[in-house]
Amino acid sequence: MTTLSRTVGAPVNRVEGKAKVTGEARYAAEFPLTRLAYGWVVQATIARGRVLSVEEEAGMRMPGVLAVITHGNAPRLQVVDDGELLVLQDEQVHYRGQTVALVVASTLEQARAAADALRVSYAAEPHDVLLSADHPRLYAPDHVNPNYPTDTLTGDVEAGMARAEVTVDETYSTPAEHNNPMEPHSSTAQWDGDRLTVYDSNQGATRVHQQLAQVFGLDRSTVRVLSEHVGGGFGSKGSARPQTVLAAMAARMLDRPVRVTLSRQQQFSMVGYRTPTIQRVRLGADRSGRLAALDHEVFEQTSTLYEFAEQTALFSRVMYATPNLRTRHRLVALDVPTPRWMRAPGEAPGSFALESAMDELAEACAVDPIELRVRNDAAVEPEGGRPFSSRNLVACLSEGASRFGWADRDPRPATRRDGRWLIGTGVAASTYPARSAPSTASVSAEANGAFVVRVTAADIGTGARTALTQVAADELGVPLERVDVRIGDSDYGPAMIAGGSMGMASWSWAVVKACRQLRADIDEHGGVPDGGLVARADTADDIAAQANLARHGFGAQFAEVRVDVDTGEIRVPRLLGVFAVGRIINAKTARSQLIGGMTWGLSMALFEESVMDAEFGDYLNHDLAGYHVAANADVQGIDVSWLDEHDDQLNPLGVKGIGEIGIVGTAAAIANAVYHATGHRQRHLPIRPDRVLSP
Amino acid sequence: MREFGYERPTQPTDALAILGRTSGARYLGGGTNLVDLMKLGVETPSVLVDVTALPYDVIEEAPGGGLRVGSCVRNSDLAANLAVRRRYPVLAHAVLAGASGQLRNMATVGGNLLQRTRCSYFQDVTKPCNKRVPGSGCPAREGEHHNLAMFGASQHCIATHPSDMAVALAALDAVVHVSEPAGPREVPLADFYRLPGDEPQRETTLDPGALITAVELPALPLAANSRYRKARERASYAFAIGSVAAALDVADGVVRDVRLALGAVAPVPWRAHLAEQALRGGPATEHAFREAADAELAGAQPLRDNRYKVPLVRNLIVRTLSDLVDAS
Numbered sequence A: 001m002t003t004l005s006r007t008v009g010a011p012v013n014r015v016e017g018k019a020k021v022t023g024e025a026r027y028a029a030e031f032p033l034t035r036l037a038y039g040w041v042v043q044a045t046i047a048r049g050r051v052l053s054v055e056e057e058a059g060m061r062m063p064g065v066l067a068v069i070t071h072g073n074a075p076r077l078q079v080v081d082d083g084e085l086l087v088l089q090d091e092q093v094h095y096r097g098q099t100v101a102l103v104v105a106s107t108l109e110q111a112r113a114a115a116d117a118l119r120v121s122y123a124a125e126p127h128d129v130l131l132s133a134d135h136p137r138l139y140a141p142d143h144v145n146p147n148y149p150t151d152t153l154t155g156d157v158e159a160g161m162a163r164a165e166v167t168v169d170e171t172y173s174t175p176a177e178h179n180n181p182m183e184p185h186s187s188t189a190q191w192d193g194d195r196l197t198v199y200d201s202n203q204g205a206t207r208v209h210q211q212l213a214q215v216f217g218l219d220r221s222t223v224r225v226l227s228e229h230v231g232g233g234f235g236s237k238g239s240a241r242p243q244t245v246l247a248a249m250a251a252r253m254l255d256r257p258v259r260v261t262l263s264r265q266q267q268f269s270m271v272g273y274r275t276p277t278i279q280r281v282r283l284g285a286d287r288s289g290r291l292a293a294l295d296h297e298v299f300e301q302t303s304t305l306y307e308f309a310e311q312t313a314l315f316s317r318v319m320y321a322t323p324n325l326r327t328r329h330r331l332v333a334l335d336v337p338t339p340r341w342m343r344a345p346g347e348a349p350g351s352f353a354l355e356s357a358m359d360e361l362a363e364a365c366a367v368d369p370i371e372l373r374v375r376n377d378a379a380v381e382p383e384g385g386r387p388f389s390s391r392n393l394v395a396c397l398s399e400g401a402s403r404f405g406w407a408d409r410d411p412r413p414a415t416r417r418d419g420r421w422l423i424g425t426g427v428a429a430s431t432y433p434a435r436s437a438p439s440t441a442s443v444s445a446e447a448n449g450a451f452v453v454r455v456t457a458a459d460i461g462t463g464a465r466t467a468l469t470q471v472a473a474d475e476l477g478v479p480l481e482r483v484d485v486r487i488g489d490s491d492y493g494p495a496m497i498a499g500g501s502m503g504m505a506s507w508s509w510a511v512v513k514a515c516r517q518l519r520a521d522i523d524e525h526g527g528v529p530d531g532g533l534v535a536r537a538d539t540a541d542d543i544a545a546q547a548n549l550a551r552h553g554f555g556a557q558f559a560e561v562r563v564d565v566d567t568g569e570i571r572v573p574r575l576l577g578v579f580a581v582g583r584i585i586n587a588k589t590a591r592s593q594l595i596g597g598m599t600w601g602l603s604m605a606l607f608e609e610s611v612m613d614a615e616f617g618d619y620l621n622h623d624l625a626g627y628h629v630a631a632n633a634d635v636q637g638i639d640v641s642w643l644d645e646h647d648d649q650l651n652p653l654g655v656k657g658i659g660e661i662g663i664v665g666t667a668a669a670i671a672n673a674v675y676h677a678t679g680h681r682q683r684h685l686p687i688r689p690d691r692v693l694s695p
Numbered sequence B: 001m002r003e004f005g006y007e008r009p010t011q012p013t014d015a016l017a018i019l020g021r022t023s024g025a026r027y028l029g030g031g032t033n034l035v036d037l038m039k040l041g042v043e044t045p046s047v048l049v050d051v052t053a054l055p056y057d058v059i060e061e062a063p064g065g066g067l068r069v070g071s072c073v074r075n076s077d078l079a080a081n082l083a084v085r086r087r088y089p090v091l092a093h094a095v096l097a098g099a100s101g102q103l104r105n106m107a108t109v110g111g112n113l114l115q116r117t118r119c120s121y122f123q124d125v126t127k128p129c130n131k132r133v134p135g136s137g138c139p140a141r142e143g144e145h146h147n148l149a150m151f152g153a154s155q156h157c158i159a160t161h162p163s164d165m166a167v168a169l170a171a172l173d174a175v176v177h178v179s180e181p182a183g184p185r186e187v188p189l190a191d192f193y194r195l196p197g198d199e200p201q202r203e204t205t206l207d208p209g210a211l212i213t214a215v216e217l218p219a220l221p222l223a224a225n226s227r228y229r230k231a232r233e234r235a236s237y238a239f240a241i242g243s244v245a246a247a248l249d250v251a252d253g254v255v256r257d258v259r260l261a262l263g264a265v266a267p268v269p270w271r272a273h274l275a276e277q278a279l280r281g282g283p284a285t286e287h288a289f290r291e292a293a294d295a296e297l298a299g300a301q302p303l304r305d306n307r308y309k310v311p312l313v314r315n316l317i318v319r320t321l322s323d324l325v326d327a328s
Ligand SMILES: Cc1cc2nc3c(=O)[nH]c(=O)nc-3n(C[C@H](O)[C@H](O)[C@H](O)COP(=O)(O)OP(=O)(O)OC[C@H]3O[C@@H](n4cnc5c(N)ncnc54)[C@H](O)[C@@H]3O)c2cc1C
Pocket: A624, A625, B026, B027, B028, B029, B030, B031, B032, B033, B034, B035, B036, B051, B071, B072, B075, B097, B098, B099, B100, B103, B106, B107, B108, B109, B110, B111, B112, B113, B114, B115, B162, B163, B164, B165, B210, B211, B212, B213, B237, B238, B239, B240
C-alpha cells in the first residue's frame, strides 16, 4: 500500500481551536447535569496523626448541605496500591492537606461555606517533613518510576575516580515544584444503577476508568470516563486523583450527580508535585576530559501513602560513555503529600545535576563544554550497552553551536559586562526516552465519505487531536476535512495516557494500523458498502515484537543570561534548543511543545519553588502569586529547531515524542550561563536574586 | 466564602452611614485584595460597600501647586496621568511596577493603600498569626520570612507592607484625606501607617469606618527628577523583594535636597530619614550614596533568611541615586 504524505509535517492549525476560543469546547467542570450537587474537600490541618471527630451534625445543618462524608460513613473501597485513592477509609492523617471529609451541597458556594465551617478535631503526632541526604530512614526502593532499576553499576567507580587526573565532586539540589495546569482538577460523577459515568480532567481516560473500576469493585465495561478537552496536566493528571473517587463516592451515596473541583490551593497538596532532590555527582576524567568514572547518587522523598520514586539518575545512564558508571536512588517516606510525575520526571532534575557537573568538568579540564560532550559521546547506551536506534546529540550540539554563535565564546567567567549587567552563555545536553505503549484505535468509513477515528487519546493542550487527524488523513489518502478524530472517551478502548512523551508514538501507531486495515477492507469490498466499514487495531503484539534497542530523543540547549549586579535579578534574552526527535507530525504544535518545555526549564531554573513549612508540614506558597512561574516578561527570545531525523526502529511514523525533552537541560544551560556571567556556581534551584546576592 | 450583602452608594454620607450602622461592613474598591482574602476566609465582611460610584475618581490640581488624586482613581489611570508622569514620575513608575495590567485596571488608590501583607501565614486561616488572630503567635519568625521585614518589625509581627505605590507616596510626603465618623481629617502618609508593636492587627491610625477620599501630592519640584526601582523574583507580576523611591535635586555636584523611601523592608513604607540627612548638603557621589545607605542600614535587623536585603537595598539606593544624578 502506498501512503501519500500530504499533511504530516505541515504546520496545521488546531482542529478544535475555534471551539476553544469561542467557549464551545467543554471542560470537565462545565457539563450541565440535572440535580447536580457540589462537593468541597475538607483537608487535614495536621501533618500526621488521627482524626478524632468531625462535627457532621453541625455541618448538616448548614444551608444547602446534602451530605458530610467522613471515614465514619464513607462506603468501603476496594484496596488498590495507590493509597491516595483510598479516600475517607480510616482516621489516619498522612499529610497536611489530606482529605478528611467531603461536604456536598446544592451549590458550590454552600458546599464551600459549610466545609470552611466544619469542625474537625485531631490527635496530632510529631511529623517529619524535611528531606536530607543523611536522613536516618533513607532506603533503596525496589525500582524507580516507572520500572527502572533503583541502582546500576558498571565497572568500578572508585577505581575510576582514583585513576582520574581531574575530578568533580559536587552536590546539586532542586526544590519541590508543583505542576499547576491552568484547568483545575475536576470530576463530575453520575450513576445509572451500577453504571458509572465520570466527566474528568485527566491525561488518559483509560487509566482513570481502570482505577475507578478497581476501587469501586466494578466491571470495567460499566465505567465510562470522558475527558474530551483538558486544560493541561503536566503529569498531575496522569492517573486518577482523589477528587475523582470522591465525586463517584458522593454521587453513589446521594444518588445524584456530584461534581468535585479542586481549588488552586488544594492542588498544592492533593494531586502531586515533583519531589525535591539532593544529588551528588562525581566525575573523574583524564586531562582531555574523557570520562573515567561517573557516579550519580540521588536523595528524594515520597509519602507514607504511596511510594513514588523519581528516576532522577536515569539521565546519567544514557548520556556519556564511561567505563565506570554508578547510579543510585535513595528515598525517604515523609509525612508529606505524595510526589508524582511532573513534566520530564527524572530527566528534568537529573539533567540539572549532571549537565552542571559537566560544565564544571569542562572548566577544570580547560576544554570547551561542547567539545567535552562530543569527546564523551556514547556509541552504545552507557548503562547496559544496548545499541541506540538513533542518537544525534553531537549533530544537535554542532547545529546549535553555529546557530547560537558559540564559536567566538570566551570561556573565562565574569568578564563580560554591559552597564549594570553581567553577561554569560551556557550549554547543556538534553535527552528523553522514546517509547511506545500498547494502544487500540478504530476507524470507520461512513457512507457519506467521512472517516471517524476513535482512540482514547488525550489532548491536554498539546495538539494531539490535530496531529492524529493529520496521521489518519494521510494514511487514508483523504483531505483533513474528511477525518473526524474523537478522543477522550474510555469506551473507545484502551490506549496510552498523554504521558512519558509516549502519547503520539503510541496512538499514532494504533491509528496508522487501523487506517491501513480499513483501506485493505475497502479495497476488498471494492468500496465502502452502504452500512459503512469499521477497522480496529491493537498494537500490543507489534510493540512486544520490537527489537531490544535504546530509544531516546536528544537535544542541545543554549542560553544567554544577563545578571543585574545590583539586585541579582536574571534575564534570559536568548534560549536556543535544537532537537533530534524523530519525525515531526505538526510543525506548529511541535514548536509550541518545545517552546513550552523550554519555558518550563527557564521557570525551573529561576523561579519555581514550593516552600515546605517545617512547623506545619505543608507547602506554604500555595497559589500563583506566591509560587512563581515564568511570566511573559521573563520569556524573551526562545528559538527552537529540529534535525531531520529518520529512525525506522520506533513506530510506523518514526515519532519520538516531544512533550518533555524541551524542559530537559534548560535549567543547567541557564545555570551554566549564570556561572559564566558571574563566576559563581549556582548548584541549588531556583537561582533567586537572594541566592545570587549572597552566594 | 460566607454570604455577604452588597451596596453601591453614590453619596459619601451614605457610605459612611452604612459602615456606621452595620457591624462587619467593609469598603470595596477594586476588590483585588479584599475579595481574594474573602475567598481564603481571612476577611469575612457582612456587607461590602462598593466605593467606586462615589465622586472620587478624578485627578485635579490642588491649591498650593500639588495634585489631588481621588481615592477611587484606578491604578492604571493614575500611572497614565500626564501631570503625574511629568511632576511625580516616581509615582507612575511605582504603580506600573506593581501587579499586572488587569489588576491595575481594577485596583483603586484607596484600596492600594490598605492592601494587606502577603505573609503566607496571614493568608492561611489554618495557621496562627498575630495579625489575623491577635495573640496566636508569629510562625514567620522561625518559618518562611525571606521576604519579610528588617526594619520596624516587632516580636509580634515581621510582616511587610506590599504596596509599591505607597513607597512612592512616602517619598513624596503625600497626605491622605479621610472622612471619619467624627469628620474629615488629613493624615500625612508618615502618620498613616503604624508599626506593629504589640498590636499588629492595627495597621493604620484611621478610625474604624474611615473612608479614604483622596491622596494629595504636595508641590515638590524636585520630584520631577525622581524614579522608582523595584527588585523582584520575576520580571513582572511579583511583589518587591526590595525597592527604592527617590527624588533628587543636585547642583554643582552637591545634593541640595533628596527624598528616599524603601519598600519591602518594613511593615510600612520606610522613609529613609537617616540616609536623607546624611545626603543633604553632601557630595553627589557614589561613595556618599553608599555611606548614606549604610547610615540607614545600620538600623536594619535582618532575620535568618532576609539578610540579602541589606546588600540589595544598599545597591538599589546607590544605583537609583546615581541614575538620578545622570538624569539631572
Ligand atoms: C497577584 C497579585 C499581584 C500583585 N502584585 C502587586 C505588586 O507587585 N505591587 C503592589 O503594590 N501591589 C500588588 N498587588 C496588590 C494590588 O495592588 C492591590 O490588590 C490593589 O492595589 C488593591 O486595590 P483595590 O481597589 O482592588 O482594593 P480592595 O481589594 O477593594 O480593598 C483593599 C482594602 O482597602 C479597603 N478600601 C478600599 N477602598 C477604600 C476607601 N476608599 N476607603 C477606605 N478603605 C478602602 C478595603 O476595605 C480593603 O480593606 C497584587 C495583587 C495581586 C492579586
